[in-house]
Amino acid sequence: MKGLIVDTSASLHPRLVLAELPAPQVGDNEVVVRVEMAGFNRADLALTADHYPPETIAGSELAGEVVEVGRHCVGFKVGDRVMALSRGSHAEFAAVDCRLAVPIPEGVSWQVAAALPAWYMTAHDALFNQGELRAGETVLIQGVTSGVGQAAAQLARLGGARTVVGVARSNAKLRQLVNTVVDLGLLMETDWPAEARKATEGRGANLVIDMVGGGALTGNLQSLAISGRLVTVGRLGGSSDTLDIGMLAFKRARLIGVTFRSRSLEDKAAIARSFATDVLPHVIEGRLMPRIDRIFPLSAASAAQALVQRNEHFGKVLLAIR
Known part of the structure; x- marks a missing residue:
């Protein structure tokens, strides 16, 4: 099969390389998916040996058709359409733990399905599981024009937020x-x-x-209500800041950090189930739709990478695998 591997031999400039690779073998708890469409996310720019050991297949979310089912997988069969937040998505076939696979509802396109998992699973978990959003509350989304930021704004409104406040650097994107x-x-x-x-x-x-x-921590705390919750998800402005402990104490605030990298498989499976239960019905009924910027063929992955690096996209960048 064809797939993108991460070449970290030039450590200062790791790159994606299209290569001929062996197709994955199905594990007992896995399904093998023929990938139709895959997301290219900002996280996919972290092409370091720490994130991707040498010769690792790139990518982290996909939509495609099940072609093989492991003997311990229940609820899936060959021919099922699924989406997943799973490594190795930038290839013609990918092995996915069946606990992470989510059936694609009838009428939902490959493009829409591939644009959902990374942004909307992350946003839903941050808002409701970690942030404990309740109807009637005010939500401020710092970096609202980012992919997860847009998803969080949509889900906050659907979840009954009284007011959704968005903060961003780009006036042109924010106005939209x-x-x-x-x-x-x-x-x-x-x-x-x-x-x-x-x-x-x-x-x-x-x-x-x-x-x-x-760069945003102090302002986030200043804008927070007494007994408010601050969930830190992304690091677009860097991974370090200065915490005013006095302000944190005065606000009696909860500061919550989240990432998928340290989650157990069971945690990720629970997030996938919550997404299927709480988010997908909004997609089916037309109340929620991801913004898609553009679609590149797999052979033009370097162009997709450059676009995201320049931050010139506004919406999901997808790779058409087939």
Whole structure:
């Protein structure tokens, strides 16, 4: 089969290489999927030996058709259409633990299915499992124009948030979200914490979902309500910052960090089940639709990589595998 492997031999400039590879062998708890479409995410830019050992197949989410079923897998058969958040998706075939595979509902295209897992599983977990969002609360999403940020804004509205506040650097991208999935859009170069407090009559946001990381922590705390929750998801601005412990204590705030890298298989399976139960019905009924920027053939993966590196996309970048 054809697939993209990560070449880390030039450590300063790791790259994706299209290669002929052996097709995966099905494990007892796996399904082998013929991949139709795969997402290319910002996380896929972390092409380091720490993330990807040499000769590892790239990619982390897919949509495709089951062609082989492991003997311990229940509920799947050859021909089923599935989506998954799973490694090795940038290839013609991928082995997926069946506990992570989610059936694709009838009428949902390959493109839409492939655009869902990474963004919407992450956003749903951050909002509801970690952030414990309740109806009637105000949510502030830091880095709202990012993929997970957009997904979080959509899900917050569908989850009954009273007000969704979005903070971003790009005015052009932010304007496209205001009055659709964001009630109030604020730019990073303004005094956005003060504007967020003003919009909530001085109370602040009950929940902050942070996609930026470095450089945003103080403002996030300033915009947070007393007893609020701050869930840090992304690190677009870097992985370090300075924490004002006095402000954290005064706000009696909960600071919650999340990542999929340290999750157990059981944790990831639970997130997939929650996504299937709570998110997919909105897709089926047309209330939720991921924004897709463009689709590249597998052979043009380097162009997809460059586009995401330049941050010129606004929506999901997909690879058409077949």
